Amino acid sequence: MEIELLEIRDFLAVHHPFDQLSDPFLTMLPEKLEIRYFRRNTSIPDSGSVNNYLYIVRSGAVELLGKENELLARLSEGDVFGYRASHRETQEKQRRGTAIEDTLVYQLSASDVDHLCDKNPQFAYFFGPAGSDLLKDVMTSSGQDPKTQVSLMTTPIKDLINRQPITISPSSTIRETALKMSEERVSSILVCAEGQLAGIVTDRDLRNRVVAEGLDYDIPITEIMTFNPTTVDESDFAFEAQLKMARKNVHHLPVVRGDKIMGMLTVTDITKHDTTSAVYLVNDIYKMDTVEQMQRISAKVPQLLQSLASADATANSAGHVITAITDAITNRLLQLAEEKLGPPPVAYAWLAAGSQARNEQTAKSDQDNCLLIDDSYDPSTHGQYFQDMSRLVCDGLDACGYIYCPGEMMATTDKWRQPLQTWKHYFNRWIDQPEPMALMLTCVFFDLRCVHGNINLFRELREYVLRKTRGNRIFLAHMVGNALTHQPPLGFFRNFVLIKGGEHDQTFDLKHTGIIPIVDLARVYALAAGSEAVNTQDRLAEVAEGGEVTADSARDLSDALEFICFLRIEHQARQIRNDQQPDNFMSPDDLSHFERNHLKDAFSVVRTMQNVLSQRYTR
Amino acid sequence: MSIWKYLFNIEERRNWWLRKMPDCPLRDYYEVPFPMLDTDWRQVDYLALDFETTGLDEEKDEILSLGYTTIRGHTLNLGDATHILAKPSGALPEASVIVHGIMDDQAASAQSLEEALPDLLYSLAGKAMLAHHAAIEYHFLSNACKRVYGYPFVGPVVDTLALEVRVFRNSNRSIRSGDLRLAAARDRYNLPRYPAHNALTDALAAGELFLAQVAHRRSKRSPTLRDVTVVS
Numbered sequence: 001m002e003i004e005l006l007e008i009r010d011f012l013a014v015h016h017p018f019d020q021l022s023d024p025f026l027t028m029l030p031e032k033l034e035i036r037y038f039r040r041n042t043s044i045p046d047s048g049s050v051n052n053y054l055y056i057v058r059s060g061a062v063e064l065l066g067k068e069n070e071l072l073a074r075l076s077e078g079d080v081f082g083y084r085a086s087h088r089e090t091q092e093k094q095r096r097g098t099a100i101e102d103t104l105v106y107q108l109s110a111s112d113v114d115h116l117c118d119k120n121p122q123f124a125y126f127f128g129p130a131g132s133d134l135l136k137d138v139m140t141s142s143g144q145d146p147k148t149q150v151s152l153m154t155t156p157i158k159d160l161i162n163r164q165p166i167t168i169s170p171s172s173t174i175r176e177t178a179l180k181m182s183e184e185r186v187s188s189i190l191v192c193a194e195g196q197l198a199g200i201v202t203d204r205d206l207r208n209r210v211v212a213e214g215l216d217y218d219i220p221i222t223e224i225m226t227f228n229p230t231t232v233d234e235s236d237f238a239f240e241a242q243l244k245m246a247r248k249n250v251h252h253l254p255v256v257r258g259d260k261i262m263g264m265l266t267v268t269d270i271t272k273h274d275t276t277s278a279v280y281l282v283n284d285i286y287k288m289d290t291v292e293q294m295q296r297i298s299a300k301v302p303q304l305l306q307s308l309a310s311a312d313a314t315a316n317s318a319g320h321v322i323t324a325i326t327d328a329i330t331n332r333l334l335q336l337a338e339e340k341l342g343p344p345p346v347a348y349a350w351l352a353a354g355s356q357a358r359n360e361q362t363a364k365s366d367q368d369n370c371l372l373i374d375d376s377y378d379p380s381t382h383g384q385y386f387q388d389m390s391r392l393v394c395d396g397l398d399a400c401g402y403i404y405c406p407g408e409m410m411a412t413t414d415k416w417r418q419p420l421q422t423w424k425h426y427f428n429r430w431i432d433q434p435e436p437m438a439l440m441l442t443c444v445f446f447d448l449r450c451v452h453g454n455i456n457l458f459r460e461l462r463e464y465v466l467r468k469t470r471g472n473r474i475f476l477a478h479m480v481g482n483a484l485t486h487q488p489p490l491g492f493f494r495n496f497v498l499i500k501g502g503e504h505d506q507t508f509d510l511k512h513t514g515i516i517p518i519v520d521l522a523r524v525y526a527l528a529a530g531s532e533a534v535n536t537q538d539r540l541a542e543v544a545e546g547g548e549v550t551a552d553s554a555r556d557l558s559d560a561l562e563f564i565c566f567l568r569i570e571h572q573a574r575q576i577r578n579d580q581q582p583d584n585f586m587s588p589d590d591l592s593h594f595e596r597n598h599l600k601d602a603f604s605v606v607r608t609m610q611n612v613l614s615q616r617y618t619r
Numbered sequence: 620m621s622i623w624k625y626l627f628n629i630e631e632r633r634n635w636w637l638r639k640m641p642d643c644p645l646r647d648y649y650e651v652p653f654p655m656l657d658t659d660w661r662q663v664d665y666l667a668l669d670f671e672t673t674g675l676d677e678e679k680d681e682i683l684s685l686g687y688t689t690i691r692g693h694t695l696n697l698g699d700a701t702h703i704l705a706k707p708s709g710a711l712p713e714a715s716v717i718v719h720g721i722m723d724d725q726a727a728s729a730q731s732l733e734e735a736l737p738d739l740l741y742s743l744a745g746k747a748m749l750a751h752h753a754a755i756e757y758h759f760l761s762n763a764c765k766r767v768y769g770y771p772f773v774g775p776v777v778d779t780l781a782l783e784v785r786v787f788r789n790s791n792r793s794i795r796s797g798d799l800r801l802a803a804a805r806d807r808y809n810l811p812r813y814p815a816h817n818a819l820t821d822a823l824a825a826g827e828l829f830l831a832q833v834a835h836r837r838s839k840r841s842p843t844l845r846d847v848t849v850v851s
Contacts, residue, residue, distance in 0.1 A: 005700055007813050007820050035695035037830035059811040102809035
């Protein structure tokens with residue numbers, strides 16, 4: 001007897017999570033289903049618990065309401081609810097659906113769902129107990145490009161070395177060797193006699209065997225070099241070199257062809273191959289002497305982002321890498337400014353604010369920065385120097401694509417180029433007499449990091465601020481209010497983004513609806529706990545169990561952030577590949593069912609934590 | 620009015636045939652009492668049924684395939700869903716091949732009606748038969764029973780097309796051509812579109828339509844089987 005339920009099978013096959021089922025299970029699934037019809041404005045289920053079945057919306061639309069009748073989600077064709085479909089158990093036990101259109105649903109009994117989960121691990125991910133694990137799994141399982149691994153396996157070492165070996169004769173002294181290494185800007189050097197490799201000397205050797213031992217710098221290098229070092233053949237694969245380095249715990253491997261020395265392979269060469277040229281870009285920046293040269297390097301940031309995306313980098317580490325470029329450019333611009341204007345008349349610290357401070361930049365961001373000057377600052381005599389310096393740096397950054405901050409949150413603005421005393425005064429006012437509007441503009445200054453200059457100045461300011469914010473309920477209540485201004489959407493309904501209250505939107509802003517809310521939450525936690533961390537992931541890790549948030553919730557938020565940022569990187573990499581300007585606006589069409597579901601989950605984590613904070617501080 | 624008048628008091632007729640009939644699957648079917656007409660509709664089991672046939676003449680044309688599934692307590696169970704290809708006695712007329720997509724060679728590997736009927740009758744026992752434009756299924760089934768067992772088929776019948784006519788009449792709307800087709804009716808209830816002309820899909824489609832029709836009844840009182848059967 002032939003069961004012809006192809007129509008239903010085909011429907012399930014294109015909807016998540018059923019698309020994860022293997023063929024035999026998918027074919028068997030329809031006969032396990034029951035079909036129910038619910039008229040508009042009737043509740044689903046009409047009797048019993050919502051957890052008796054998993055409901056699959058076949059046609060029509062359903063709203064899920066929470067305990068206090070708040071709209072939690074709006075579902076349409078292909079969406080599921082009911083048994084195990086909500087990962088946030090406690091919060092959503094009360095959930096009940098209401099058909100908002102005439103609705104046909106397929107229902108699958110709880111025991112059948114369990115059975116399918118047992119047999120289909122991919123399918124079971126969807127029904128995992130905690131949203132967070134789920135998000136983690138998505139990122140590790142969602143078909144990421146294994147190219148990098150493969151390429152390390154298949155790239156011969158000769159493709160990785162790009163300069164002649166730097167060698168020195170065995171008769172040289174330690175001092176001569178160090179000099180040559182410094183001139184050549186290398187961290188290791190080969191000691192060769194008549195073209196034959198005799199030994200190797202590295203920075204580490206100079207530190208450990210010479211300086212630490214108090215040796216005379218004029219004794220021969222042969223006294224401290226490593227004899228007959230481990231080598232690799234230039235036709236070996238990069239992967240083998242990486243293994244050798246790990247096993248021998250060395251960072252440098254001489255590359256040979258037969259007896260001939262071909263070059264030096266460093267651990268950086270391999271890392272560089274992994275994450276494209278992040279390290280190289282940074283190094284190159286420090287060799288640049290003009291803004292035009294730096295522009296050429298910053299123009300490579302989109303490519304860098306793209307290769308980070310395809311190299312499977314976590315969003316957090318990608319943020320660090322991209323920000324490292326910005327930092328290097330800032331640093332170099334400041335060095336050049338000091339060269340041009342002369343040494344600073346009083347100590348200062350150049351502070352990055354906002355996403356640069358948090359190490360969370362992606363393909364090009366605005367610049368947010370400010371200048372913190374020692375209290376011995378005298379505007380009449382020193383003012384011009386720092387004004388010129390700020391102008392040089394901010395103009396340089398703008399030329400490199402870090403466009404001027406629309407809100408003028410830059411060191412070129414007189415107000416944000418002030419001595420420590422004035423900054424303390426600013427923070428006093430923001431913290432002691434918080435005003436919602438002012439806070440919205442200045443909250444960027446609650447994420448600060450010293451990029452260049454006197455770090456002690458910065459430390460003093462930071463300590464001062466954190467001492468004032470720690471446990472300061474009135475101030476924190478205002479920060480919470482600020483943190484709640486950006487709300488994640490409720491989810492997706494048909495091809496629309498469901499904004500709170502049920503409005504629709506065509507695209508959604510990953511940054512303002514996904515990332516900023518988490519960044520804002522983490523800032524509140526960190527300020528409440530007096531934590532020095534600035535990077536959002538670091539903040540979440542530090543404040544876990546700190547009172548404002550439980551370890552579990554912090555981990556949920558951290559995973560949600562990583563997932564949303566991961567989507568943003570993929571999105572921007574895709575735009576770069578298509579020669580489009582990278583932005584934060586994503587169309588729901590660009591998301592797979594899989595991603596949609598998990599994004600919905602990430603949003604729900606954020607909403608939950610926003611509710612917790614709002615109840616604690618604003619009631 | 621029509622054939623349906625003739626079905627009045629089907630329970631009497633069931634007893635009548637039971638007394639006369641020798642042991643056979645049809646007799647087994649008659650052994651089980653019909654659901655009572657004044658039962659709440661949710662207490663009744665239904666068999667949503669559809670035949671694909673070589674034509675519309677129940678005397679000459681043949682059943683090509685049967686699809687059916689159970690509705691119980693306002694739930695349509697796909698676990699009972701059955702689809703049977705029936706072996707026709709002659710070659711297939713070209714027109715019906717085009718309509719139903721059933722090829723000669725496929726049909727040849729099918730069961731004969733004699734083999735298929737017992738399963739269907741077993742599934743129908745104690746239930747109300749449900750179909751869109753049920754007269755077709757009813758007549759074809761009855762004819763098949765007469766041919767195979769020598770006795771006709773009788774039972775309570777729910778016709779979603781007749782129910783749809785009532786909806787139009789009750790709301791004083793005029794019926795235009797095409798309004799009563801299964802797909803058009805389903806559209807009005809926001810039911811998904813299925814590709815037509817597979818016996819099982821059409822049976823499901825009729826079953827879902829029935830669930831929708833009952834859900835949309837205006838009266839406060841929950842309908843009885845009498846309210847939804849085509850005895851008028």
